[in-house]
Amino acid sequence: MEDTIYRPITQLTDLLRTREISPVELIEATFAEIDRHEPRLNAFIFLFREQSLELAKQAEAEIRSGHNRGLLHGIPIALKDIINVSGAPTTCGSKRLSDNYATSDATVVAKLKQAGAIIIGKTNLHEFAFGVTTENPHFGTTANPWDVARVPGGSSGGSAAAVISGFCAGALGTDTGGSIRIPAALCGNVGLKPTYGRVSVHGVVELAQSLDCVGPMCRYVQDVAIMMNTLSGHDARDVHSENQPVDDYTERLGESINGWKIGIPKQHFFDDLHPEVESAVDEAIKTLSGLGVEIVELNLPSVPEAHNATLTILMAEAGYFHRQRVVDYRDSYGADVRELLEAGKALSAADYIKAVRAREITRREFSQAFEQVDLIVLPTVPILAPLRSGGSESNRIRPRLTQNTRIFNLLGLPAISVPCGFTQAGLPVGLQIVGKWWSEKTLLQAAYTYEKATPWHTRNVKLNHGVQAEGMTLQE
Amino acid sequence: MEDTIYRPITQLTDLLRTREISPVELIEATFAEIDRHEPRLNAFIFLFREQSLELAKQAEAEIRSGHNRGLLHGIPIALKDIINVSGAPTTCGSKRLSDNYATSDATVVAKLKQAGAIIIGKTNLHEFAFGVTTENPHFGTTANPWDVARVPGGSSGGSAAAVISGFCAGALGTDTGGSIRIPAALCGNVGLKPTYGRVSVHGVVELAQSLDCVGPMCRYVQDVAIMMNTLSGHDARDVHSENQPVDDYTERLGESINGWKIGIPKQHFFDDLHPEVESAVDEAIKTLSGLGVEIVELNLPSVPEAHNATLTILMAEAGYFHRQRVVDYRDSYGADVRELLEAGKALSAADYIKAVRAREITRREFSQAFEQVDLIVLPTVPILAPLRSGGSESNRIRPRLTQNTRIFNLLGLPAISVPCGFTQAGLPVGLQIVGKWWSEKTLLQAAYTYEKATPWHTRNVKLNHGVQAEGMTLQE
Numbered sequence: 044m045e046d047t048i049y050r051p052i053t054q055l056t057d058l059l060r061t062r063e064i065s066p067v068e069l070i071e072a073t074f075a076e077i078d079r080h081e082p083r084l085n086a087f088i089f090l091f092r093e094q095s096l097e098l099a100k101q102a103e104a105e106i107r108s109g110h111n112r113g114l115l116h117g118i119p120i121a122l123k124d125i126i127n128v129s130g131a132p133t134t135c136g137s138k139r140l141s142d143n144y145a146t147s148d149a150t151v152v153a154k155l156k157q158a159g160a161i162i163i164g165k166t167n168l169h170e171f172a173f174g175v176t177t178e179n180p181h182f183g184t185t186a187n188p189w190d191v192a193r194v195p196g197g198s199s200g201g202s203a204a205a206v207i208s209g210f211c212a213g214a215l216g217t218d219t220g221g222s223i224r225i226p227a228a229l230c231g232n233v234g235l236k237p238t239y240g241r242v243s244v245h246g247v248v249e250l251a252q253s254l255d256c257v258g259p260m261c262r263y264v265q266d267v268a269i270m271m272n273t274l275s276g277h278d279a280r281d282v283h284s285e286n287q288p289v290d291d292y293t294e295r296l297g298e299s300i301n302g303w304k305i306g307i308p309k310q311h312f313f314d315d316l317h318p319e320v321e322s323a324v325d326e327a328i329k330t331l332s333g334l335g336v337e338i339v340e341l342n343l344p345s346v347p348e349a350h351n352a353t354l355t356i357l358m359a360e361a362g363y364f365h366r367q368r369v370v371d372y373r374d375s376y377g378a379d380v381r382e383l384l385e386a387g388k389a390l391s392a393a394d395y396i397k398a399v400r401a402r403e404i405t406r407r408e409f410s411q412a413f414e415q416v417d418l419i420v421l422p423t424v425p426i427l428a429p430l431r432s433g434g435s436e437s438n439r440i441r442p443r444l445t446q447n448t449r450i451f452n453l454l455g456l457p458a459i460s461v462p463c464g465f466t467q468a469g470l471p472v473g474l475q476i477v478g479k480w481w482s483e484k485t486l487l488q489a490a491y492t493y494e495k496a497t498p499w500h501t502r503n504v505k506l507n508h509g510v511q512a513e514g515m516t517l518q519e
Numbered sequence: 520m521e522d523t524i525y526r527p528i529t530q531l532t533d534l535l536r537t538r539e540i541s542p543v544e545l546i547e548a549t550f551a552e553i554d555r556h557e558p559r560l561n562a563f564i565f566l567f568r569e570q571s572l573e574l575a576k577q578a579e580a581e582i583r584s585g586h587n588r589g590l591l592h593g594i595p596i597a598l599k600d601i602i603n604v605s606g607a608p609t610t611c612g613s614k615r616l617s618d619n620y621a622t623s624d625a626t627v628v629a630k631l632k633q634a635g636a637i638i639i640g641k642t643n644l645h646e647f648a649f650g651v652t653t654e655n656p657h658f659g660t661t662a663n664p665w666d667v668a669r670v671p672g673g674s675s676g677g678s679a680a681a682v683i684s685g686f687c688a689g690a691l692g693t694d695t696g697g698s699i700r701i702p703a704a705l706c707g708n709v710g711l712k713p714t715y716g717r718v719s720v721h722g723v724v725e726l727a728q729s730l731d732c733v734g735p736m737c738r739y740v741q742d743v744a745i746m747m748n749t750l751s752g753h754d755a756r757d758v759h760s761e762n763q764p765v766d767d768y769t770e771r772l773g774e775s776i777n778g779w780k781i782g783i784p785k786q787h788f789f790d791d792l793h794p795e796v797e798s799a800v801d802e803a804i805k806t807l808s809g810l811g812v813e814i815v816e817l818n819l820p821s822v823p824e825a826h827n828a829t830l831t832i833l834m835a836e837a838g839y840f841h842r843q844r845v846v847d848y849r850d851s852y853g854a855d856v857r858e859l860l861e862a863g864k865a866l867s868a869a870d871y872i873k874a875v876r877a878r879e880i881t882r883r884e885f886s887q888a889f890e891q892v893d894l895i896v897l898p899t900v901p902i903l904a905p906l907r908s909g910g911s912e913s914n915r916i917r918p919r920l921t922q923n924t925r926i927f928n929l930l931g932l933p934a935i936s937v938p939c940g941f942t943q944a945g946l947p948v949g950l951q952i953v954g955k956w957w958s959e960k961t962l963l964q965a966a967y968t969y970e971k972a973t974p975w976h977t978r979n980v981k982l983n984h985g986v987q988a989e990g991m992t993l994q995e
Contacts, residue, residue: 234535282879282883283879362869363868366869390867391867392837392839392864392868392870393835394864396835396836396871397866403759407758
């Protein structure tokens with residue numbers, strides 16, 4: 044069972060349906076693995092141990108009676124603790140919200156429950172999701188499972204650490220400037236930030252409303268597609284949810300991407316890369332070429348201005364959301380987050396309007412770029428997972444870690460991070476693939492084809508638990 | 520010829536094509552009429568007398584040689600002096616910009632010229648279009664042609680006065696909070712604010728970028744449709760221009776609107792109406808019922824918040840655009856405009872974000888309302904044309920005059936004002952018809968049907984020139 048929990052969702056579902064394993068066995072193995080490694084990793088804020096066992100028994104009975112809820116039935120899933128689960132607190136990584144009990148499920152949680160997924164716990168995050176290291180002053184730092192001296196990235200660092208460590212088959216993160224894709228890249232997962240408005244954020248505590256997205260983080264591209272099938276769709280309770288047709292995201296996985304055009308934005312996104320990131324991404328682009336893809340260099344002159352605009356919008360909107368709390372409970376915030384919120388509150392309407400205009404110009408520029416290419420490919424993060432600093436370096440490193448991700452929040456474009464290599468020291472590198480608005484199906488097709496052509500998703504973090512970077516096992 | 524200039528564009532074009540009149544005669548008659556009444560009305564900042572005569576000769580030669588440019592060929596058109604005409608100053612109603620010579624035509628001007636229209640001059644406006652009375656401290660107040668003691672509305676007051684006085688067959692205005700529809704209503708014209716993004720604003724000096732629209736003002740609905748055929752379409756030089764299909768807006772004029780559903784938002788838009796506005800609009804709704812339209816009462820609870828949000832966004836964006844000039848040239852602004860710009864500059868990012876959120880909620884609300892109804896009908900302006908105050912009352916009266924118009928700028932919806940009656944004292948009343956996004960064709964069809972069923976558009980202001988309200992002549 045120890046290895047079973049690392050399997051892709053379709054394999055787990057097969058094992059459950061054929062009753063080779065039972066949902067109860069799967070949950071027990073899951074918690075056994077958590078018990079072994081969680082003390083060192085600190086991926087969770089809460090574990091729903093008893094409830095999960097109860098739900099596993101219920102799933103077992105349902106499966107036995109032929110009541111099948113689909114591919115997520117009986118599958119362990121974790122949630123970033125900024126997403127409401129009825130009856131549980133939503134701390135947002137703040138001690139002050141320890142008794143902030145939710146009275147109803149977020150739309151995404153209701154959908155997962157309906158699909159039979161078992162919510163095993165709520166994961167640690169950068170306080171209020173406003174930072175990318177998951178060094179949390181209230182709940183401790185989550186360790187990077189590949190090197191516990193390093194951060195996992197953030198803000199969905201707990202979700203990323205939990206997924207790669209086999210604590211769950213998938214997790215939900217939120218992404219306002221890269222908070223799904225950065226930890227996915229730094230922990231070796233697949234993480235998808237959907238198109239803005241594709242997945243409901245109703246019942247998810249906001250960070251910056253015009254940028255916030257919820258999305259899945261898994262070990263395999265197909266698993267992300269499976270989760271998207273459950274998560275996507277219009278929700279009238281979310282004012283930004285769009286009534287766009289929802290597809291079966293697994294449908295085209297495995298179909299050829301031969302002849303597709305992929306844009307490489309060499310300027311702005313490939314500057315000042317860590318050498319091992321650079322070589323891994325170069326290799327990935329060669330792999331894509333080998334798959335029949337045409338590589339097109341893109342010129343996107345408005346990017347630097349848009350990079351700044353994203354920070355302004357993020358800070359202004361977060362400052363707006365916290366405008367009263369940061370006065371009333373100033374000392375309850377970590378120093379890094381407080382500094383950002385107070386700076387955000389001080390911004391003028393003119394600052395914000397300037398940023399919105401930059402956004403519009405860049406949106407046009409990318410819209411035109413997508414007339415030439417099907418996808419855009421770039422490194423997810425320009426550097427490797429930074430060493431832990433106890434939070435003192437968090438704000439300094441934030442613009443650098445979000446350098447290649449935050450602009451896609453500004454634009455609302457869907458973007459996925461997939462593993463594209465490991466450094467000599469055994470740290471994962473992420474490749475970011477970005478699609479047109481509402482093109483998740485295309486994005487997932489390309490990510491899946493790339494995944495199948497490379498060995499990176501099969502490297503098992505287990506051998507790293509406790510030992511530094513060596514072993515590598517091809518499982519599947 | 521004195522009466523000829525009041526004719527609808529199709530009739531003028533027929534007369535020109537059949538050579539019953541020549542473009543030169545039409546331009547001469549136009550300037551003769553301007554010479555008679557302009558001294559009292561002050562509708563223009565510049566007249567292009569010589570150039571117009573030259574262009575009329577050119578049109579005459581073209582028509583003679585069988586080179587026909589369409590329905591606007593040889594037709595006199597005026598432009599609000601905030602729209603660039605190559606070689607002429609764009610004052611925006613500010614003396615400081617008296618030598619602000621444009622080096623190229625605005626997209627709408629290039630299109631009108633291409634269509635053979637003759638730009639006869641540039642009309643007076645509220646300074647920088649930031650006000651709705653057209654009491655201009657630099658270029659004087661434009662008089663309301665129906666009662667020169669009253670303002671024509673604004674900010675496109677010069678265009679409205681010129682059109683109703685027969686100085687041109689149509690004019691361009693701009694509309695950021697009602698600046699086309701308000702003067703159209705108070706002067707008895709038809710004025711259309713198109714869907715945001717439908718008509719290019721490239722080469723038009725901005726007031727508040729997320730609200731600004733350019734549109735036509737004419738005496739007849741069909742003329743507005745004819746102008747829209749020339750003005751509409753995507754323009755890559757305007758970042759907000761949308762690539763939406765453009766229709767022939769004249770195509771369905773005259774087709775029945777029987778069975779259509781029209782929403783009446785009794786709350787918020789029918790409160791505190793001048794009694795003669797109220798009775799004229801009630802009568803108009805009865806007329807529409809008589810045309811087979813089903814009347815549906817609408818409930819739009821988010822409107823009061825959205826009303827405020829529009830003012831915030833307008834002030835913040837105008838404050839942003841003028842942020843440096845209002846410091847460097849503080850004394851060059853009229854007191855009313857300076858006050859608004861300085862208040863706009865003082866707004867915080869939080870103020871603006873709050874307004875943007877209200878906008879999103881209201882957009883959803885109207886989107887849902889348009890699932891029930893084809894159009895929304897309401898008074899354009901809740902009161903009659905106010906008496907002139909020399910500008911001292913301009914800011915006080917502004918929220919009241921824009922009460923029923925500005926929300927449609929916030930939402931980007933197309934809205935037209937058509938005459939729906941006259942008071943005992945002979946002041947016009949306007950009916951506002953609002954459509955779904957991109958539904959100008961539907962809107963114009965309804966407006967045309969209403970116009971044909973009522974006598975208001977046929978009342979000729981000429982008899983009012985110099986005399987107070989009495990005569991009425993049915994021409995056509």
